[in-house]
Each structure stands twice: as C-alpha cells, then as structure tokens.
Amino acid sequence: MAGYRDLLRTRGVARIIAAQLTARFPSGMTSLALLLHIEQVTGSYGAAGLVLAATSIGQAVAGPITSRWMGRWGMRRVLTLTMAVCAVSIALLALVRLPLPGYMALGLVAGLSTPPVQSAVRTIYPKMVTSRQLTPLFSLDASLQEIIWIIAPVVITFVATQVGTVQALLLIVAILVGGGAWFILSPEVGRVRIPRSRRGFGKVLAKPAVLLGTVCGFLLIAACSAVEAGVVAEFGHGGPEAGLVLAVFSIGSLAGGLSLGHIPIGRWAMGRRMAIVAGGLVLTLFALDAWWLGGALFVAGIGLAPALAVIFAITSASVRFSETAEAYGWIGTGQLIGAAAGSAAAGFLIDGVGPFGAYVAALGFAVVGVVVAVVCVRGFPDLRHRDASPLPDTAPVHTIT
Template identity: 75%
Template sequence: MSRTAPGSGIGNVGSPQYGGGVAGYSELLRAPGVARIIAAQLTARFPSGMTSLAVLLHVEQSTGSYGAAGIVLAALSIGQAISGPVTSRWMGVWGMRRVLTLTAAVCAAAVLALAINPFGMVGFIVFGFIAGIANPPVQPAVRTIYPKIVTSRQLTPLFSLDASLQEIIWIFAPVLITLVATQAGTVPALYLIVVILIGGCAWFIASPEVGRVRIPRSRRGFGRVLGKPVVLLSTVTGFLLIGACAAVEAGVVATFGHEGLEAGIVLAVFAVGSLAGGLGFGHIPIGRWAMARRLTIVAVGVTLVIVSLNAWWMGASLFVAGLGIAPALAVMFAITSASVRFSETAEAYGWIGTGQLIGAAAGSAVAGFLIDGAGPVGAFIAASGFGIAGALVAVICVRGFPDLRGRDASPIPDTEPVPLIT
C-alpha cells in the first residue's frame, strides 16, 4: 500500500528507483517548479554565507576589537538558534508567506541598523540578536514544500541535490563579501546583504509553490516533535557533523592565516568534495546504515589531516571528508520527512537547523581553545573528535534510523484514510 499526503501527487511506493547521474538530476530539474524553487531558495539563503563574516569585519573595524566582534556574533547566533523552531512553527499558524515576509523585513532592517548603528556596542549586540532571531525560515519552508512537488522516487535525490547545491553558498558567499568589505568597505558589504536578502526572499515568497502549500496547524505542543527518535538523532548527528566542519574551518584559517590564498583554496576543495559527494551518491537508497557510512567518511577524512598540515595533503584529506557531508545531510532531511506528520515537518527542520547552529558554535569554540594550546593541529583533533562521535552515534543508534529502501519518503499525512467495512 502507498502512503501519500493529500493532494501531494506523490507516486506509489513501488515505483522504480530514481536513476542516478547527470541524466537523473536533469529529469528531476525538469519537474514543474523544481528548478525555480531551488534557485529562489538558494538566492534567499545566500546571505547566510555572508552575514557572520560581514558582521565580524564591521564590528572589528568599528570597535578595534575582535572580542567585541565575537560578542556580537554570539548574539547573532543565539538569535538564529532560537528562531529556527519558533518561526518554522509559526508557518503552520499564519502561513509561509506571512512569516517569511515579516522575518525577511525585520532581518533586513536589523542588518541595515548594524551598518548605520549610532548606539555603539549596545546597538551592535541588540541589532545582531534581532537579525538572528528574525532569520527567515527559508530552509524549513523549502524542505516542507519538496514532498509536494515531486514524486516519491524523486524526493530523496531532491534532498541530496539541495544539500549539494547549498555548497555554492559556502564557496562563493564568503569570497564575495570579503572582496566587497575589503575593497568598498564593511558598510557597503552589509548593504549588499540587505539587497540580496530582500531580493532573494521576495523571489522565493512569490514562487507559486509557496502560496499553494499550506502547512496544517500542529496539534502537538511546541518541542514535542523532538521526542521522535529520528528527529532527535538528526539533530544530534547534525550538531556533531557541523561541529566537525566548523573546527575544520578554524583549523584551516589558523594554519594559513586570514590573508593566505591557501586557506580559501583548501576550504573551497572541502566544499567541492561535499558537492561531488551529494551529486554522486544522491541516488543511492537510504538504509539504516546510510548515516553511519557517510559520517564515517567524514570522520576518516578530517582525522587524516592530523597526519600533516601540508596544503596538498590537507586538501586531499578534506576532499575525502567532504564526500560524506552533503550525503549525510540528505539522509537527515529524508528520514525526518518520512518520520513526522506534514504539520510537524517545518518545526522538525527548525530544530535540526538549531542543532547545526549550536554545533558550529561548539566546534569553533573547542577548536579555538585547542589552537591556543596545541597550535592549528588542535583544531583538526577537535574536528576528528566531533566526526568520530557522529559516526559512533549513528552506529550505536542504527536501529533508530528508518530503512527507506523502496519506501515513500514523503511526510505522514495529518488525515489518514478511514477504512470502510463492506
């Protein structure tokens, strides 16, 4: 029997497996609305790869203190961590377009206020927190929309494609904002973020799919979705995975310096590995051991860096580690989608996003302490610890991961058909 969401157009569970490779993704992108919604959401999320760096540079330049910049970034991160599940749940109450429009407007205003802040350090902290807590929930929104615009056999590859293409943000956004900040100034850099944020969110909000998909109001209390083992596992493994990535980034910068060309190249290779992994492995069916295998690849890659901090060795090792990142994220998205009711999907993705944000902060913090004590290699020891912990969690809790091979990955309908006795 197939399990379909009302009006979703999801196909039968027994449909043939989605074909991998370029041809398979070409077929996926030809599905009505898919290419447009992917492009719109990537544009709307592009500022996420620019804001932290721009705020760091702007506050440091304004105050002359990296410590002050760190405090403002902490306020920004705390706001983002709080906003994830809260604003995602709001979409089931007031609708996606209203919540996205409100948060985008407030976030853009807060970033603009950071640029022209006349209130000194207090203003930086307050506006940074507001920018974080008003972060538009584009990621939970689009991952809630995906099951409604593709067939069941295309859903898992779509999650993989999404996880892969988001690496475009992390490859190009930091380079662009650094170029603008150093050549034109940090204030124009923040203005650029506002322009892209407003334009990208407007494009995404105007997409027909955003208007057509209605998230039912959840009947469960706030946070109850975390009681589902799959959501909790995805949140924990996401925390550990992104913690490892954040530690790697700190280690690369500590090794080559902020000015070193090698740092940018090595981090780009890391992101390209993730992009290649997602595109290359996205069609592989997801079994119970999928997360463990993919996180093991990450753990092995980041651990190999400890052997040598030579740029060539580091780049090769991080390319290997990258091969597991987008595929692991795709597993998180797919198993969450398949394990919660449609009304709970946005909040579930919000919690997963919060776990990743906390992981990024924890990874950076632990790496920073170890860099102070042991030098740049300390950051990669931290990354190895996070990566190995993630793989171990996936192995120990393997029975908590659903087997999606041959199964529909779309969310559980909020209204089930009632069988009739005849």
C-alpha cells in the same frame, strides 16, 4: 546525473531551488561581514565575537519557533515579516554607530528574525515531486547549498576589503530582500499550506529520527566548524590558501552529494557517510600544508552532503506534514549550536597546541557522530523500500497541482 536532469525538468523544481539558494545566500556572508565590520568600528575582535554570538543565539532560538509559526499564519506572512525585520536590523548595524550592547541587541534581533527559508522549502519539496524523486531531491538540495559556502565568503570578503564593510552589509540586505522576495513570490510557496500542528511545541523531538537527525547534524556541523577554524588559523593571514582549502572541502561535498544521491537510504547510511567524513579528517592529522589538507578535506567532504541528505530524508519520512517545518527548525538549531561548539572547542585547542588541535577537535566530533549512528542504528528509518514523504495529516492539505 540523468536522474538529476529529469528532476530539474519537473515543474517548478529548478525555479524553487534557485530562489531558495538566492534567499539563503546571505547565510554564507553575514557572519564574516559582521566580524569585519564590528572589528573595524570597535577595533576589537572580541567585540565582534560577542555580536556574532548574540546573532547565533538568536538564530538558534528562533529556528523551530518561526518554522512552527508557518503552520499557524502561513509561509508567506512569516517569511515576509522575518525578512523585513532582519533586513532592517542588518541595515542599522551597517549605518548606525552604537555602543557594543546596542550592536549585540541588533545582532540578536537579526538572528531571531532570520527567515526560515530552509524549513519552508524542505516542507514544500514533498508536494512538488513524486515519492521516488524525493530522496534524490534532498540530496541535490544538500549538494547545491555548497555553492553558497564556496562563493559567498569570497564575494563578501572582496566587497568588505576593497569597497567597505558598510557596503558589504548593505549588499547582504539587498540579496536578502531580493532573494527573499523571489522565494516568497514563487507559486509553490502560495500553493502549499502547512496544517496547524496539534501537538505541543517541541513534542516532535520525541520522534527518534528527528532527535537523531538533530544530534547528528550538531556533530557534523561542529566538525566542519572546527575544520574552518583550523584552516583560518593556519592560513588566514598569509594569502588565499584558506579560502581555496575551504572551497575544496565544499567541492568534495558537492561531488559526494551528486554522486551518492541516488543510493537508497538504509539504517546504516548515516554511519557510513559519517565514517567517510571521519576518515578524511584522520588524514588531516598527518600534515598541515595546503595541498595535503586540501586532499584530505576533499575526501571528508564526500561524506558531508550525503550525510545531510540522510538527515533531511529521515526527518521528512518520520513526521506528519504539519510537523515538518518545526522538525527542520530543530534540525537547524542543532546545526547552529554545533557550529558554535565546534568553533569554541577548536579555539581553545588552537590557543593551546596550535591549528593541529582544531583538526583533533573536528575528528573527535565526527567519531562521536559515527558512534551515535552505529549505536542508535535502529532509530533510523529504513527508506530503501519506501519513500521519504511525510506521514499524512487528518486535516486537509492544499498541494501543488
């Protein structure tokens, strides 16, 4: 933990972490708030699902595109424009009564304009710390983002159910604008310029590490999404158990990230960490009571943030600085598609065999992730004796001084 304290004392690191977590806080609130709001105004969960699907499609499509734009027009311009459009779209969803296609269109626009904060901050990190500190910083980032998934759903559910769904969506707009402005105005965002990429759009996926990071992220988040569906199906209508069990899952991830973040990343790191997730999910097959599931998911969570840290580190270490933002955009798209695939697979199995089927689906995704990490182990860079800094560009790069 002393290493993390030293890291947070580095100039600007604590501020930029706090700002980006605040800016990304709506990501843990929007889906749930939209679900509750659209169901309330239309009386149909099916309609709400269609709006959420449109939003997710927009996010998946936009991720690598808006991230790449930051190298062309600058981070602040792209972040400001997307933040403004996204905020207006969500506000209209809250305040305007529309037919279902109108809500879907606004959801799509909100997804397409989701600010690429995650890509931006992970592009900035290598310019803020020493090469020795970069891998621990990725681990700390992956760990602290669990705070979003622990707190945000609780806050937005309380506001939506106790105050109103309109107010819940407007709260998201306020946090989106406030947190986004804090991040955009951070000195680091203005001091780092991403050189314009000279390669064609999508060519970064030809890098084995980026492709593996995208595939492993897809499988990892699909497993998590299936778990969430199973927990909600089992406990969602009977009390606070669902929220508590999922919070324990996130706490396990937070603990794993903080405790394993100092370990050097070798070629087998992804396989080992995915195996921890799969091992915890095996335990979910033995019982579905809240105490047992909480313990099993805590074990599974220990591997979650460390596995995400591997994805971030190998991506950074394998591409040129001008390609990092787009690469992280593809990583995010893979995770979004994984979330949709995990929910869909779990939903079909829940309808067929009950909540148990969701954990079977989650385990299946995790096991495939372990297999991919093992079979493709030579595609992962060995970072035990090198840092995770991006490869240099020939074009000049403005860095933080």
